Amino acid sequence: MKRRTAREKALQTLFQVDMSGIDPKEALVNVSEGQEVDAYLEEIVMGFIREQESIDELIKKHLERWSFERLARVDRNILRTAVYELLYVNDTPNKVVINEAIEVAKTYGDDTSRKFINGILSKISQDLIEE
Numbered sequence: 793m794k795r796r797t798a799r800e801k802a803l804q805t806l807f808q809v810d811m812s813g814i815d816p817k818e819a820l821v822n823v824s825e826g827q828e829v830d831a832y833l834e835e836i837v838m839g840f841i842r843e844q845e846s847i848d849e850l851i852k853k854h855l856e857r858w859s860f861e862r863l864a865r866v867d868r869n870i871l872r873t874a875v876y877e878l879l880y881v882n883d884t885p886n887k888v889v890i891n892e893a894i895e896v897a898k899t900y901g902d903d904t905s906r907k908f909i910n911g912i913l914s915k916i917s918q919d920l921i922e923e
Contacts, residue, residue, distance in 0.1 A: 795832060795884075795892070796895070796896075798833040798836065799893075799896055801823045801824070801833050802840075802873045803866070803896060803900060804819075805822075805833070805837045806837060806869040806873065807865055807869050808822060810869060811865065816838065835881075836876055839876050839880055840872050840873060843876065843879070843880070847872055847875045847879070850875055850916060851868075851912065854919075864901070864902065864905070866897075866901050866902075866905065867905050867909060870893050870896055870900070870901065870909055871909060871912060871913070874890065875913070878913070879920070886917040886920070886921075887917075889913070889917075890917060893910075893913055894910050
């Protein structure tokens with residue numbers, strides 16, 4: 793599975809978890825449509841689940857005049873997968889992670905999603921570089 797596809801499936805998985813409270817492993821099976829669960833997809837999803845508290849706090853820290861709870865579920869979960877990659881996947885440059893998140897947002901988000909996601913991820917990436 794290509795990484796872009798894994799990112800899209802990770803969004804779909806986390807969206808299911810966010811909407812219904814379904815177990816993440818069950819959601820992974822659902823989005824894999826009877827195929828073996830892709831290793832990168834599983835890494836993103838289960839990695840986020842392990843680090844959810846710190847990732848969500850980092851996102852909240854970078855929201856301006858917006859509450860975390862008001863985020864569209866699609867946007868929130870795109871941010872979550874991308875922030876996981878920024879923090880824990882060392883073989884992908886930050887620019888690539890951000891660009892991929894923007895592309896996913898173009899497909900799954902609304903008209904403002906890509907600009908919003910770009911802004912938040914750019915701030916987070918800059919802070920990570922400065923640390």
